[in-house]
Amino acid sequence: MADFDYDVVFIGSGHAAFHGAFKLLQAGKKVAFIEEDKLGGTCPNYGCDAKLLLDGPFEVIQDSQNYKGFGLDTAPQLNWEDLMKYKHAWIDRIPGMMKEMFPKAGIDIYEGKGKLTDAHTIKAGDKQITAANIVIATGAHDSILPAAGKEYIHGSKDFLSIPHLPKSIVFIGAGLISLEFASMAVKAGTKIEVIEYSDRALAQYDKKYVDKLVAKMKAEGVSFHFNEAVNEVKKNNNGYSVTTEAGLKFDTDYVFGATGRQVNTQDMGLDEVGITYTKGGVSVDDHLRTSLKNIYASGDVIDKQIPKLTPTATFESNYIAAQILGKDDQPIDYPTVPFIAYTLPRIAQIGLTPGQAQVEPDKYQEQVLPYGKSFDTKHDDDAELTVIFEKETHKVAGAVIYGGQAASLINILTFVVDKGLTNDDLEQMIFGFPDVSYSILGMLNPNGAMG
Ligand SMILES: Cc1cc2nc3c(=O)[nH]c(=O)nc-3n(C[C@H](O)[C@H](O)[C@H](O)COP(=O)(O)OP(=O)(O)OC[C@H]3O[C@@H](n4cnc5c(N)ncnc54)[C@H](O)[C@@H]3O)c2cc1C
Numbered sequence: 001m002a003d004f005d006y007d008v009v010f011i012g013s014g015h016a017a018f019h020g021a022f023k024l025l026q027a028g029k030k031v032a033f034i035e036e037d038k039l040g041g042t043c044p045n046y047g048c049d050a051k052l053l054l055d056g057p058f059e060v061i062q063d064s065q066n067y068k069g070f071g072l073d074t075a076p077q078l079n080w081e082d083l084m085k086y087k088h089a090w091i092d093r094i095p096g097m098m099k100e101m102f103p104k105a106g107i108d109i110y111e112g113k114g115k116l117t118d119a120h121t122i123k124a125g126d127k128q129i130t131a132a133n134i135v136i137a138t139g140a141h142d143s144i145l146p147a148a149g150k151e152y153i154h155g156s157k158d159f160l161s162i163p164h165l166p167k168s169i170v171f172i173g174a175g176l177i178s179l180e181f182a183s184m185a186v187k188a189g190t191k192i193e194v195i196e197y198s199d200r201a202l203a204q205y206d207k208k209y210v211d212k213l214v215a216k217m218k219a220e221g222v223s224f225h226f227n228e229a230v231n232e233v234k235k236n237n238n239g240y241s242v243t244t245e246a247g248l249k250f251d252t253d254y255v256f257g258a259t260g261r262q263v264n265t266q267d268m269g270l271d272e273v274g275i276t277y278t279k280g281g282v283s284v285d286d287h288l289r290t291s292l293k294n295i296y297a298s299g300d301v302i303d304k305q306i307p308k309l310t311p312t313a314t315f316e317s318n319y320i321a322a323q324i325l326g327k328d329d330q331p332i333d334y335p336t337v338p339f340i341a342y343t344l345p346r347i348a349q350i351g352l353t354p355g356q357a358q359v360e361p362d363k364y365q366e367q368v369l370p371y372g373k374s375f376d377t378k379h380d381d382d383a384e385l386t387v388i389f390e391k392e393t394h395k396v397a398g399a400v401i402y403g404g405q406a407a408s409l410i411n412i413l414t415f416v417v418d419k420g421l422t423n424d425d426l427e428q429m430i431f432g433f434p435d436v437s438y439s440i441l442g443m444l445n446p447n448g449a450m451g
């Protein structure tokens with residue numbers, strides 16, 4: 001280490017960086033971050049946390065709608081401007097808190113763009129620093145459609161700070177970001193059109209429940225246009241007009257584009273130092289090492305099949321720290337990753353999907369539980385769970401949940417799937433009652449009976 005300024009330098013300061021950085025620090029390593037934007041990265045500032053703060057009251061509206069006729073007939077009124085102040089009050093202080101917390105813990109921060117100049121040297125803004133190991137943790141940004149008038153298309157950063165909700169919005173793309181935001185906006189009375197290139201929404205999620213979500217959003221007033229490609233966005237006197245290749249035309253107050261995310265690999269010296277990457281991200285081996293063995297990549301910037309999420313970035317960051325510390329020399333072995341669409345209602349999924357299980361009917365069977373029509377699910381009538389069992393072992397191989405409490409429930413089922421538990425194992429435990437999680441765990445049964 002004597003030859004270098006640092007043991008480890010992270011380019012980026014998001015979840016793919018700071019979890020591992022603290023582990024390295026605790027082991028006595030000298031660590032630094034280089035960050036060109038807000039400390040903490042996308043998740044707190046422009047992603048998960050900011051979104052969930054805005055989503056909260058919409059979830060309350062949805063829950064209250066379930067009680068119509070059961071003692072709660074008036075839905076709460078939303079005030080977007082106050083909600084946005086609340087979001088800013090939480091989120092805007094995070095980078096400042098981190099700017100105090102990181103150096104106090106012993107991490108040096110360099111503000112500016114990180115650019116590799118050789119295997120051990122990085123230009124950090126106007127400084128130059130050296131490190132024994134480097135971690136590329138630069139994440140991704142919204143990829144804006146290269147259509148005519150693309151300058152009028154707003155991305156997720158803009159929407160998450162929009163001061164007033166427009167009366168109408170055209171969403172381009174029917175993926176996670178669009179449907180999460182459209183779920184909220186429609187509940188505030190915004191007129192919404194969703195234009196999607198492919199023939200379905202939320203491609204990674206089980207089709208049965210996505211269809212159910214789309215039907216619910218349609219009933220709330222959202223119009224979906226599948227198999228349509230946006231051609232042009234034009235500014236007009238009252239707002240904007242969006243036209244598709246097939247000739248559909250929509251006049252709107254706001255155009256929002258969420259057509260995927262693009263990795264941050266530009267202009268950071270990768271070609272110059274010989275690091276291999278593709279459009280999907282930095283290429284790594286099964287130890288998350290790039291083509292230069294002392295340089296790792298972590299989080300969204302990796303070219304990988306695993307979902308690009310905060311918990312996977314966190315897992316990778318911790319794994320890299322263990323590698324550098326010599327605590328783990330095994331290839332990375334990801335546990336089953338749950339994913340959750342924070343739409344209203346949620347769709348959450350883990351492991352094998354019903355579609356994948358149906359291909360092997362001798363090996364798997366499914367149990368469908370329309371568990372919603374009960375007081376402990378807060379009258380969430382449409383809530384449903386599909387569980388996939390391994391026929392021979394009775395272990396849970398996968399699950400999809402549609403309903404208001406799907407996010408919390410999938411984390412419980414993640415434990416069941418990951419630890420290979422059966423319903424016999426669950427019957428040996430005592431859970432708190434009454435709660436929807438109690439009902440769900442009690443109903444899991446490979447023989448299909450409701451126990
Ligand atoms: C709207 C939205 C909602 C989301 N919701 C969820 C959710 O509900 N659940 C979930 O699990 N995931 C969600 N995600 C995804 C999640 O935010 C990412 O998976 C996670 O932030 C990845 O962490 P990361 O550290 O790899 O990258 P990032 O958090 O993007 O951090 C990378 C950092 O590197 C910095 N950087 C880039 N290039 C350089 C450079 N050359 N020099 C210096 N600094 C640089 C960037 O400024 C950034 O701060 C959401 C994303 C978005 C956009």
Ligand SMILES: NC(=O)c1ccc[n+]([C@@H]2O[C@H](COP(=O)([O-])OP(=O)(O)OC[C@H]3O[C@@H](n4cnc5c(N)ncnc54)[C@H](O)[C@@H]3O)[C@@H](O)[C@H]2O)c1
Nearest residue numbers: 173174175176177196197198230258259260308340341342
């Ligand atoms: N809840 C979560 O976990 C969560 C939430 C938001 C974002 N994220 C992160 O962000 C990513 C999702 O970002 P996203 O929603 O932009 O991408 P996405 O891949 O989920 O959806 C993009 C959609 O746009 C469509 N599309 C592409 N080109 C188009 C075109 N020219 N015209 C119309 N439609 C087009 C695609 O067919 C797709 O359906 C996730 O992979 C994840 O990394 C996660």
